[in-house]
Amino acid sequence: MSFISDIYAYLFYFATLVLLGGLTLKILQYARTPAPLKIPTTPAPTTSVGVALRMTREVVLFESLFRGNKWTWIFSWMFHFGLLLVTLRHLRYFIDPVPVPIQMIQPFGIYGGMAMIVGLAGLWARRFFVDRVRYISSRSDHLILALLVAIGLTGLIMRFVVHTDIIRVKEFFAGLYRFEVVILPADPVLLLHLLLVALLMIIFPYSKLLHAPGLFFSPSRNQVDNPRERRHIAPWAKRLEQE
Amino acid sequence: MAKANFQVPELKEYAEIPEIEPGIMAHSKPFKSKPEFQEALGFPGELVEDWQKKAIDKMGDLLGRYRSLRVYLDSCVKCGACTDKCHYYLGTHDPKNMPVGRQDLLRKVYRRHFTLAGRFFPNLVGATDLTEEVLGDWYNYFHQCSQCRRCSVFCPYGIDTAEISMAAREIMDHIGVGQKYCNEIIGKVYKIGNNLGLPGPALIDTLEGLEEDVFDETGVEVKYPIDQEGAEILLVTPSADFFAEPHVDGLIGYGKVFHEAGVSWTMSTYASEAANFGMFIGSYDNMRRVALRIREAAIKLGVKRIVFGECGHAWRVAYSFLNTLAGPWDFLDQRYPIPQHICEFTHDLIQQGKLKFDKSRNDDKVLTYHDSCNVARASRMGDKPGGQFDIPRAIIREVCNHYYDMDEETIRDRTFCCGGGGGLLTDDLMEVRVKGAQPRIEALNHVIQEKGVTHMAAICAICKSQFTKVLPYYGMDMDQIVSVHQLVSNALILTGQESDEPDDEPADKREDKLASEPASQSTSAAA
Numbered sequence: 001m002s003f004i005s006d007i008y009a010y011l012f013y014f015a016t017l018v019l020l021g022g023l024t025l026k027i028l029q030y031a032r033t034p035a036p037l038k039i040p041t042t043p044a045p046t047t048s049v050g051v052a053l054r055m056t057r058e059v060v061l062f063e064s065l066f067r068g069n070k071w072t073w074i075f076s077w078m079f080h081f082g083l084l085l086v087t088l089r090h091l092r093y094f095i096d097p098v099p100v101p102i103q104m105i106q107p108f109g110i111y112g113g114m115a116m117i118v119g120l121a122g123l124w125a126r127r128f129f130v131d132r133v134r135y136i137s138s139r140s141d142h143l144i145l146a147l148l149v150a151i152g153l154t155g156l157i158m159r160f161v162v163h164t165d166i167i168r169v170k171e172f173f174a175g176l177y178r179f180e181v182v183i184l185p186a187d188p189v190l191l192l193h194l195l196l197v198a199l200l201m202i203i204f205p206y207s208k209l210l211h212a213p214g215l216f217f218s219p220s221r222n223q224v225d226n227p228r229e230r231r232h233i234a235p236w237a238k239r240l241e242q243e
Numbered sequence: 244m245a246k247a248n249f250q251v252p253e254l255k256e257y258a259e260i261p262e263i264e265p266g267i268m269a270h271s272k273p274f275k276s277k278p279e280f281q282e283a284l285g286f287p288g289e290l291v292e293d294w295q296k297k298a299i300d301k302m303g304d305l306l307g308r309y310r311s312l313r314v315y316l317d318s319c320v321k322c323g324a325c326t327d328k329c330h331y332y333l334g335t336h337d338p339k340n341m342p343v344g345r346q347d348l349l350r351k352v353y354r355r356h357f358t359l360a361g362r363f364f365p366n367l368v369g370a371t372d373l374t375e376e377v378l379g380d381w382y383n384y385f386h387q388c389s390q391c392r393r394c395s396v397f398c399p400y401g402i403d404t405a406e407i408s409m410a411a412r413e414i415m416d417h418i419g420v421g422q423k424y425c426n427e428i429i430g431k432v433y434k435i436g437n438n439l440g441l442p443g444p445a446l447i448d449t450l451e452g453l454e455e456d457v458f459d460e461t462g463v464e465v466k467y468p469i470d471q472e473g474a475e476i477l478l479v480t481p482s483a484d485f486f487a488e489p490h491v492d493g494l495i496g497y498g499k500v501f502h503e504a505g506v507s508w509t510m511s512t513y514a515s516e517a518a519n520f521g522m523f524i525g526s527y528d529n530m531r532r533v534a535l536r537i538r539e540a541a542i543k544l545g546v547k548r549i550v551f552g553e554c555g556h557a558w559r560v561a562y563s564f565l566n567t568l569a570g571p572w573d574f575l576d577q578r579y580p581i582p583q584h585i586c587e588f589t590h591d592l593i594q595q596g597k598l599k600f601d602k603s604r605n606d607d608k609v610l611t612y613h614d615s616c617n618v619a620r621a622s623r624m625g626d627k628p629g630g631q632f633d634i635p636r637a638i639i640r641e642v643c644n645h646y647y648d649m650d651e652e653t654i655r656d657r658t659f660c661c662g663g664g665g666g667l668l669t670d671d672l673m674e675v676r677v678k679g680a681q682p683r684i685e686a687l688n689h690v691i692q693e694k695g696v697t698h699m700a701a702i703c704a705i706c707k708s709q710f711t712k713v714l715p716y717y718g719m720d721m722d723q724i725v726s727v728h729q730l731v732s733n734a735l736i737l738t739g740q741e742s743d744e745p746d747d748e749p750a751d752k753r754e755d756k757l758a759s760e761p762a763s764q765s766t767s768a769a770a
């Protein structure tokens with residue numbers, strides 16, 4: 001099975017490259033694009049500490065979404081929080097020795113996986129049952145949900161139905177750090193799970209998943225409300241003044 | 244009830260989210276700008292050749308200039324949280340008036356030309372070329388957005404459709420497809436100094452009339468000065484304040500407040516307009532040009548402070564952008580906010596106990612307050628977040644006995660737009676305006692039914708003009724909308740004022756004078 005292992009090894013190198021490279025480029029692009037005017041949605045904090053708090057509430061609690069739509073908030077919060085737990089749980093496959101907090105989180109990671117599926121199902125159902133949301137959904141919106149659901153399901157199947165040899169999976173990824181291809185167990189469910197994860201990594205920087213970095217660059221959320229106290233002038237706008 | 248050749252929405256007891264009716268507003272569009280108006284602003288006169296390419300180029304240019312545009316076009320996850328937040332969707336049921344639906348009109352072209360996914364898999368991600376049909380949709384639906392930012396409050400990423408519709412209008416202006424109402428008005432500011440095109444002598448005449456009215460009413464000589472060099476304060480106010488009802492009552496109020504404060508003040512014939520329609524068309528250049536007039540006037544008149552009158556988007560431009568666009572303001576007195584809102588000014592005086600009120604003079608009214616979008620969601624007053632909600636309310640409570648807020652879901656930063664902002668206050672968009680006003684009127688109707696509210700106060704010239712025109716469609720009276728400083732003016736007891744009893748209706752006289760003004764000026768061009 002070394003052929004398949006080879007392919008997966010290259011796939012993960014490629015996916016990592018695309019994910020990190022793509023995201024870096026995007027973040028640089030966002031960071032370099034000037035925001036010529038102060039446009040925070042008010043009432044906005046008047047200090048940077050206040051802005052940091054506002055952003056934290058957005059990232060951790062999805063504050064605006066909570067005000068916007070309770071159902072969407074419940075489902076997406078379940079999904080994202082589940083995803084966080086699952087990701088933390090998975091760290092043990094990539095780190096050796098496994099830090100204590102990651103060891104302790106293991107059982108919760110399973111619940112996280114379930115919460116993730118339920119949340120995704122709820123979000124997906126809205127795309128069919130709410131006419132407004134159906135109207136705005138494009139094929140890619142459905143496909144991304146399908147992809148995430150499939151990742152979650154294959155993961156849970158490995159946990160509850162057909163176990164995989166997790167030690168060897170861990171060795172495979174440890175091998176990748178040393179640029180060595182260690183044989184991957186040839187379980188179809190595992191292979192599918194990994195394939196889908198790689199796919200997710202690859203589409204990340206080119207899809208709506210960009211909302212993750214986007215949130216941090218949103219001027220309506222991350223700007224300090226102090227335009228009377230300070231001039232806020234973009235380089236291209238400054239040039240107008242010199243004319 | 245005003246006549247309409249379209250269905251005026253019914254007011255319901257509970258706000259409802261309507262089912263979508265695709266295309267129902269596809270017919271609605273404002274008049275296109277003529278070449279002469281376009282050119283005055285530095286835009287091509289008519290649709291240019293190879294407009295597709297030029298539009299895409301302009302889009303690329305804006306993507307490089309505005310982080311908001313770039314991030315907002317990338318970040319939407321189609322969660323739908325904004326879909327039921329736009330008053331135009333709620334009133335018209337057209338899904339392209341859902342904020343995300345509106346954004347997508349631009350986003351799908353963005354995807355096609357600026358993203359890998361859209362270049363290679365357009366069908367998968369909903370990307371399309373810029374066709375004539377798409378351009379048509381842009382023109383129609385980006386002129387059914389009042390840039391009120393209500394959607395941005397609820398979006399998990401703060402995606403602000405106002406930014407997107409400003410960009411779309413900027414792109415269209417650059418290929419020669421402008422909107423008549425906005426562009427003609429900006430042209431008037433350049434030529435004459437204000438949106439209504441009122442020349443200096445007309446302004447002076449009006450102000451003399453006001454002085455007489457106030458003297459007749461109070462026996463106190465309150466001055467309404469203009470172009471007075473060396474005055475301490477420059478007042479910049481929407482030109483509607485010079486003529487239209489109820490705006491002018493607000494202007495009378497500002498004058499009385501300044502009088503009581505004992506400060507010297509003036510207006511300027513050169514910068515006789517607070518409104519800045521450059522913002523509505525998303526044009527930094529034009530917004531800057533309009534803002535610079537205020538700077539020039541301030542320097543020429545040698546003032547120390549700048550105060551803005553009651554106008555929503557003017558206050559947004561003043562509060563958020565003036566320092567950036569036309570600063571630095573180091574020649575002004577730094578002890579005061581630059582610029583300052585008239586409500587901040589009045590509120591300060593109230594706190595210092597310098598104003599004496601007889602609240603009972605507003606006893607003929609039971610009031611509520613309409614938070615204007617640009618004040619509520621894009622500016623501030625005072626030094627604490629949320630001052631823009633508290634200060635006007637504090638003033639109103641100080642000058643009247645009966646005040647009730649509308650439903651919590653429809654005020655403060657969740658306030659509903661009047662339906663006429665963002666350059667939509669034109670008669671050719673009457674249907675959109677009436678339908679878009681529905682959520683606000685519904686909330687108003689609620690407090691009318693339950694609390695016996697009779698009047699709604701506002702601090703935005705567009706809101707005032709819009710409600711004056713639109714309330715009758717819903718069976719209400721046009722004079723149910725009032726200025727905050729009109730209430731101040733009613734209740735304020737001037738030092739040396741002879742009697743507490745207000746004389747018989749001096750307002751009558753003003754109305755006579757108003758009646759001689761062309762009606763369209765006072766309503767459709769007010770800002």
Ligand code: SF4
Pocket residue numbers: 328329330331340341342345387388389390391392393394395403404405660
């Ligand atoms: S800015 Fe206001 S008018 Fe425009 S889409 Fe958002 S809610 Fe609607």
Ligand code: SF4
Pocket residue numbers: 318319320321322323324325326342343397398399400401402
């Ligand atoms: S709320 Fe924001 S992310 Fe959600 S659909 Fe609307 S614009 Fe997109």
